[in-house]
Amino acid sequence: MSTANSHDDNSKYLNNYKFIGIIGSGASGVVYKVLNVINNKYYAIKVVLNNTVIRDKQNLLDSIFNDYFENDKYNTHNEKLKNRMILNSINFHYYLTNEFNYGIKKEISNQLKVHKHKHIISVIDIYNYQITNYYNIKNTNVTFIIYDYIEMDLFTAIVEKQIFQNATDTTLIKKIFIQICRAVKYCHENGIYHCDLKPENILVDIENEHAYLCDFGLSTTEKSLCDTQSIGSTFYMAPERVIDYETIYKSAVTKSSPTYSCDIWSLGIILTNIVCSCNLWNLPDPKKDQFFKSYMTNKSVLLDYIEVSTSFYQLLTLILEPDPLKRYGIDDIIESVRNIRSFTQHGKYANVDIYDIIDDDTVNEEEIYDTDFSNGLVSHDSSETMVSLQHNDTNDKEGVFYGGQGVTVLRRPTLQHSSAPFNGNGQAITI
The missing domain is CATH 3.30.200.20 (Phosphorylase Kinase; domain 1)
Structure with a gap:
């Protein structure tokens, strides 16, 4: 060796x-x-x-x-x-x-x-x-x-390995998702807002049923962001990162919104990814995404669109509330997911057990170093910036008609790797 x-x-x-x-x-x-x-x-x-x-x-x-x-x-x-x-x-x-x-x-x-x-x-x-x-x-x-x-990210677990579809334990979704929520909650309590929550930025050790939040490249300590300040990946962006309040509510109620609400919205999309193995829309902009426009008009389209249970539908509408000031809180999300008895209308997740949380929010106070070479403070140049790339949306224009509702919506986007995330100037970036 x-x-x-x-x-x-x-x-x-x-x-x-x-x-x-x-x-x-x-x-x-x-x-x-x-x-x-x-x-x-x-x-x-x-x-x-x-x-x-x-x-x-x-x-x-x-x-x-x-x-x-x-x-x-x-x-x-x-x-x-x-x-x-x-x-x-x-x-x-x-x-x-x-x-x-x-x-x-x-x-x-x-x-x-x-x-x-x-x-x-x-x-x-x-x-x-x-x-x-x-x-x-x-x-x-x-x-x-x-x-x-950690070898696997959540995207791989959902799409390639189909871990949740094949799981015998119907509470696995709850275990993994609540761990993600707790990590996000801890960040918020310490003044850090991730701003790019998505399956690719969550690592999972399925054998030990353990999730880890990673990649803080777009994270910020700013408690509020100006409306339409684009940060994140389009599938997971909150609508206030794309469209301003005046567009949604016909009046300029505010020109900024709390940053933590963006992470809450992303958690709702991630939970949908885990349960349904799909995305809801390509971009939360009613001018550019027909299904999101339909959702803004009539949220019940979710019931047919992804065939979720009534209780999960009600939870999603609270998390995916377009108004960031009315969006569900993270403690409420954790408690609701813990107690929910069904995620889908049919299949194994139509009947799930209550999850009695035995996990805790233990914080490791010990730092681990490669002590053989850990000595000395090395000076840094403070001039580096992240490099921008151009973003390319995937536009799926095949429409379907949901009977009785008279609403034409886009075909459900398949769960795919996110395009390059946007930084605070609306430019797409990677690593």
């Missing part, structure tokens, strides 16, 4: 972490699966080029490592260090005691404020390296963030 000081292969290492392969990627970052060769546990490393679009994701590590070993500052002839970068860990205190308004620093800072909760993915370590030349871009900061590794 390889150790930190003796490598018997050509793998790349960051301190004690051996890179295994790519998990996923975006415009400015790539996430890798890694093995800590000291404790023999798997982790995930998010590698972010600050304020720089990645030109070649498959060869990103080669670019970074080549720069590292060509740099005289790091050059070494010690064979034991071949293919291994050695960087000092950044003390978490740096992120927790400074204010950051954008970019990877803001993401890290917000997550560190809540990552001790048992249903939020933990940050294990953070490293920084300044690459001297990346495709003729000079002195670009590279941030390495090490997280606990």
